[in-house]
Amino acid sequence: MSRIIQRNGRKGFYLQVVVPRELREIIRTSTIVRKLSNDKAESLKIKRQVEEQIINKFDEIKFKYNFKKNESNNLIDESLKKELYEKLRHHFFEPSNELNEKGIVLSYWHCIGHDVDFKEINSYQIIKFFNAEVIIHNYRGKLWAFENCCPHRGAKFLKKNFSTSQITCPYHGWTFTPYSSYIPRKDKFPEINSTSEVRPKLWKIEKINGFIFISYKPFFTLHDQLGKEVVDIISKIGQSINKNYSSQEIIFNCDWKIAIENALEPYHVSCVHKDTLSPLGISDGENILYDWVSIFKDKIKSKKVRNSKKIFEKMLQIKYDFDGYWSLYLYPFSMISSTEATTFAHQFYQPYDDGNTTSCLTKLWCLETSKEQYEETLNNFYKSVSETNLQIFQEDAEICSYVNKGIWNKKPLFFKSDLEVKVDHFRKCIRNFESIMSSKY
Ligand code: FES
Numbered sequence: 400m401s402r403i404i405q406r407n408g409r410k411g412f413y414l415q416v417v418v419p420r421e422l423r424e425i426i427r428t429s430t431i432v433r434k435l436s437n438d439k440a441e442s443l444k445i446k447r448q449v450e451e452q453i454i455n456k457f458d459e460i461k462f463k464y465n466f467k468k469n470e471s472n473n474l475i476d477e478s479l480k481k482e483l484y485e486k487l488r489h490h491f492f493e494p495s496n497e498l499n500e501k502g503i504v505l506s507y508w509h510c511i512g513h514d515v516d517f518k519e520i521n522s523y524q525i526i527k528f529f530n531a532e533v534i535i536h537n538y539r540g541k542l543w544a545f546e547n548c549c550p551h552r553g554a555k556f557l558k559k560n561f562s563t564s565q566i567t568c569p570y571h572g573w574t575f576t577p578y579s580s581y582i583p584r585k586d587k588f589p590e591i592n593s594t595s596e597v598r599p600k601l602w603k604i605e606k607i608n609g610f611i612f613i614s615y616k617p618f619f620t621l622h623d624q625l626g627k628e629v630v631d632i633i634s635k636i637g638q639s640i641n642k643n644y645s646s647q648e649i650i651f652n653c654d655w656k657i658a659i660e661n662a663l664e665p666y667h668v669s670c671v672h673k674d675t676l677s678p679l680g681i682s683d684g685e686n687i688l689y690d691w692v693s694i695f696k697d698k699i700k701s702k703k704v705r706n707s708k709k710i711f712e713k714m715l716q717i718k719y720d721f722d723g724y725w726s727l728y729l730y731p732f733s734m735i736s737s738t739e740a741t742t743f744a745h746q747f748y749q750p751y752d753d754g755n756t757t758s759c760l761t762k763l764w765c766l767e768t769s770k771e772q773y774e775e776t777l778n779n780f781y782k783s784v785s786e787t788n789l790q791i792f793q794e795d796a797e798i799c800s801y802v803n804k805g806i807w808n809k810k811p812l813f814f815k816s817d818l819e820v821k822v823d824h825f826r827k828c829i830r831n832f833e834s835i836m837s838s839k840y
């Protein structure tokens with residue numbers, strides 16, 4: 400017996416299947432609830448298929464149970480019950496996504512880029528978080544952040560992810576700057592006393608030496624979220640970045656948490672990036688963990704890379720120097736990494752509302768050139784770094800699409816390894832977020 404239900408405080412439609420009486424003792428529940436979809440028609444469409452999967456699973460368990468019971472002369476073995484119970488805690492039966500992910504978006508500071516991405520007046524970037532979009536816009540040299548949703552009747556101000564534009568709604572022309580609002584034919588709106596009351600939904604924006612952070616209602620101050628040491632590192636890098644060489648977008652067909660965890664461990668490099676990252680000779684490296692930040696660093700074994708560093712050192716103004724590969728993860732969605740401090744890459748992972756798509760915006764930032772004559776050589780170098788980075792991310796996106804949907808959980812890793820310390824740290828951040836949330840609300 401089954402039916403479609405809705406659950407209090409949860410979005411979408413769920414299938415509720417009654418567990419046969421004889422299996423209740425093993426499964427330790429009388430019903431199984433499984434999310435179908437957020438859409439009613441879609442839920443009706445897949446209901447039968449999901450129901451069949453669950454019933455097949457019941458049959459499988461019933462068969463095993465009866466078989467073993469017969470084998471042991473009808474004595475019901477406790478360990479058998481336990482074994483079968485474990486099976487039913489299989490991810491297939493768990494509503495996968497109970498995490499308040501939108502709470503994560505609103506409660507943290509997000510490093511979305513650097514001043515060099517917004518050099519031109521009116522340049523902007525759109526950052527997507529589930530079904531919300533935030534525009535970061537340069538208005539006459541002042542950056543401001545607000546939701547891409549017109550307060551009039553909800554149209555998007557802009558559609559292209561990066562470009563230059565003023566903020567005028569295409570629907571009825573409402574226009575905004577950080578300081579003012581303009582409503583055409585304002586006299587037709589008797590309830591609006593003053594135009595300045597009408598504003599798009601503003602986000603907070605803060606900077607650390609050019610790095611731009613946005614947040615809506617953060618748990619912490621930006622400095623408290625990052626901690627002093629990380630603020631120092633970011634300040635030094637922020638000073639040395641001079642130009643945005645490229646911005647690219649890669650679509651991952653997986654949940655954002657899978658994409659992030661993939662970016663946090665070097666274990667997959669030799670399997671997944673055989674020809675791209677692996678030749679650098681990155682190995683186990685060293686991990687440094689803070690509350691909401693983790694760092695991975697490693698020496699590079701490739702002689703070719705180390706020699707080219709010697710050449711580029713003369714051509715670039717390296718203000719913050721280090722050897723090897725280095726990557727900084729800023730919970731929840733951003734990473735900054737560098738090879739030999741000659742270029743910096745930034746990734747911002749944007750979760751989609753469908754729970755199975757993540758867009759990764761990746762930028763390549765370069766340093767100041769020491770003499771003009773090196774420009775051309777350096778441009779060739781940046782071009783090749785940018786192309787290789789894109790290839791690496793495509794490899795990552797491909798492997799992440801192999802990870803089963805709904806398999807992720809916030810528990811510490813079951814198989815622990817030194818190579819995945821940052822993955823465990825990420826899960827700990829998720830659990831810490833949840834405990835802050837539950838103490839607050
Ligand atoms: S919806 Fe934007 S001006 Fe009407």
Ligand SMILES: [Fe+2]
Nearest residue numbers: 661671672795
């Ligand atoms: Fe990777």
